Amino acid sequence: MNENKPVEIEVAGRRYARRAIKTHFVQIGESYIDLVKRYVLPLWQPGDLLSSSEKIIALCQKRVVYKKDMPVGSLARFLSRFASSSTAGIGVNSPYKMQFAINEVGAARVIWAAVCAGVGKLLGHRGVFYEMVGQEVSGLDGFYDHEFEECGEYGIRIPAEPDCVCDEVEAETGVQMMIVDANDLNVEILGHASSVDLDEDMLKALIADNPAGQSRELTPFILIRPLPER
Structure with a gap:
């Protein structure tokens, strides 16, 4: 073990x-x-x-989704600056994961989720953003090479079915x-x-x-x- x-x-x-x-x-x-x-x-x-x-x-x-196939826009870079980091894995403080969220559920929903998450933090509630954008976004992993260099260039989605x-x-x-x-x-x-x-x-x-x-x-x-x- x-x-x-x-x-x-x-x-x-x-x-x-x-x-x-x-x-x-x-x-x-x-x-x-x-x-x-x-x-x-x-x-x-x-x-x-x-x-x-x-x-x-x-x-x-x-x-998997590759960095090379997912250009990061200014909205993703801007919103990711306000996201919290976590020791549990990649979060939307990564511009790539934020861009994935925008691609997956749309800019309007991501912006509204970010606003609600900010209010939630003030009230002591965590995880509001991921609850609103859904499991496909929250479950995305990868985009970092801290442990394995190969994983730096792609993100791993949750399994299908x-x-x-x-x-x-x-x-x-x-x-x-x-x-x-x-x-x-x-x-x-x-x-x-x-x-x-x-x-x-x-x-x-x-x-x-x-x-x-x-x-x-x-x-x-x-x-x-x-x-x-x-």
Whole structure:
């Protein structure tokens, strides 16, 4: 398991063991089915639940936007100066992510969201901007080369049809999976196999401490295994 992340946790009175699975540096256009077969199946047992980083699935789906294809306008540069930074990843303080937001939902909506976010800050409310522009914008990652130089030139969108992806993985490999957008501040469940019978709060609790990490760990897969009751 990654540094400072416990292997065993207890959720709702049940113990679980979690194993971080190291992979190679996944490239754009690889097959997520092949990745699961190569790295997960040798360790998987019936009853296990696989937690997958959304970035890996999105890269396999070629869900990327390149800096070279997205000229940054004056509005994006202006608005990004007033946005807060975060240790959780790229935010709209990056002109590129702000430009993506404008391209995705339109300038008028972004301006109104920025105004409301400013009022929200005065009232002690955070995250107003992302609530208003939606998950496609809030989930965009990349555009920085702090950990991996290759990631400096493109942004990674959230996966398309994550529930369907999880069902496909289970049909092809037997592995029950969920796709998560997790960092050290927050966890979102983007999708899971239709066979998963745990509710969203339970799924979030299983990875609430972001066991995959968000640095150079190269552990996009976390295998979660229920342990026998004592």
